[in-house]
Amino acid sequence: MASSNSKPVFPEFPTPLPADPSDEVAREFGPLLRIYKSGRVERPLVPPPVDPGHDAATGVVSKDVHLGSFSVRLYLPRAAATTNNSSKLPVVVYVHGGGFVAESAASPNYHRFLNKLAAAAPALGISVDYRLAPEHPLPAGYDDCLAALKWALSGADPWIADHGDLARVFVAGDSAGGNICHHLAMHPDIRSSPLKGAVLIHPWFWGSEAVGEEPRNPAFRAMGADLWFYACPGSSDMDDHRMNPMAPGAPGLGTMACERVLVCAAEGDFLRWRGRAYAEAVAAARGGGLGGENAAATGVELLETMGEGHVFYLFKPDCDKATEMLDKMVAFINAP
Template sequence: MASLNSAFPFPVPRPADPADEVVREFGPLLRIYKSGRVERPLVAPPVGPGHDAATGVHSRDVDLGACSVRLYLPQAAVAADGAGKLPVVVYVHGGGFVAESAASPGYHLFLNRLAAAGPALGVSVDYRLAPEHPLPAGYDDCLAALKWALSAADPWVAAHGDLGRVFVAGDSAGANICHHLAMHPDVRGHAAATADGTAPGRAPLKGAVLIHPWFWGSEAVGEEPRDPAFRAMGAGLWFFACPGTSDMDDPRMNPMAPGAPGLGALACERVMVCAAEGDFLRWRGRAYAEAVAAARGGALEDAGGGVELLETMGEGHVFYLFKPDCDKAKEMLAKMVAFITAP
């Protein structure tokens, strides 16, 4: 910061404040200062809920205590007045566990469009972020939000949500959390009830959509670089966000690690994985899709076990948030809608 002195009509530099020294930095996502100040340079100012004129979707925020959710109700549900219930999509935003929110402009735009295109009832989770709230806080918040949605405690969910068609969806770190949710014993033990209150024993989640999932591991898969230094660098933000982790083969970061819970336990009928050609996580997403299909006794090429893989050529990590109007973003949204609305 500079000051002005009447004798010297030009800025006079002040001595540098040692507290403004940057001590940790993770690209454009997060910057930590010596004073303890946390800066998230990439995050745009939040936008509020309300009526979206472009899609006709209504949204509102619900406080759940430690976290909150933003609900999205399409015009189709309002017009039907509860006559036909909609699939419920519990969406978990990305941002490396340290950035973004349900109120970030890119996510708000995407959820409005997803809710309208489905149509579907959206439940976008605003979970606590590291480093202020290290993991597992984010995992815990998203589990609480999913259980809240499954309870139909909110009037929008009760009136318009089909609890036999609940999906979890998320991108990057959010996709990682979605895997965690689908593997959690509390979710696996939640039986979806029929209209007469009986439990049919089917999977509590109709499906999971993992967009450019952030998984990693000590051993490379596919065409990932095998250099140990690169692998350690790829896990740096994970160690920072989850200081209690064992290593990069922690099952929360590497669901295919030796000793990790079997992927056959995923509490969902169908799985869709999205990957992008220019994303360094591309091979990890493909390997995960292949592993889930194999755990279900099928092959990915044959849509084994209800597993689909969408690979977008010529694009990078979470491109649909940065270029929401490009043709490939529209294609990805259409494929996601088809997955959610399939019988």
């Protein structure tokens, strides 16, 4: 037996090994994306996904449909129960943001917003869960969203066939999703089934030359395109028409296959001036300008939210400005 003054014996642990060099951070893009030398990818800002189902707050029901390499989440509002062949709902194909590298249709902020939009319009919502870079470099995301839009237009799902008005199909998206929506509306395959409208919320466009009050500093301009080059390794030009639809040589904006366009911008967003310039360019391509009677002639509208920043409505969904933006989208979707 050990004496009363014996010291307790603790197990010996091996000396810690040096940190694994492969677990060091190789690239980092703010809080959106962190890539390690081992190839591991982290998306620090993205919370755990939420499941589809019944939303008690709005009465909207959602479900996931898998379409090969990607999936879509459908949203059916309570109003669908009263629809018939003469009163079907508009269809909104939504493309989430996240710099082409983060977020998903199952992200809580997007799931909440699609529930609110589907109920408020009311509309049948289709949120695209496209493949993300860097695991799937662009154009994978563009390709998935085009395939999802074609699938929606085909009316293949019973919810769409029974409740969706395929003469009133809209695309909508924010940030990188707004960028994708532009290219969906420009795609030659969509011209045979023109869209009723496109809603681009704080769209992520960029370019080598500054517009409006954007900083002229070359280093700032290069930094603004850094994530684009990483997500789309086949491009090394910030005037690539996929990032700068107003660049010389880009497809003419007058060929957009949609009747109307709504662009949303925010005062505190560094993309604000790019969004305004884009709206002006689309209106000019349709033979007019922005504001007043021009909107009726060109079908182009611009909503500028003062005092808020990039995609504020996702993080402050109940604020007055978020409600104002949602109301504008609902009016746009339901306009004759």
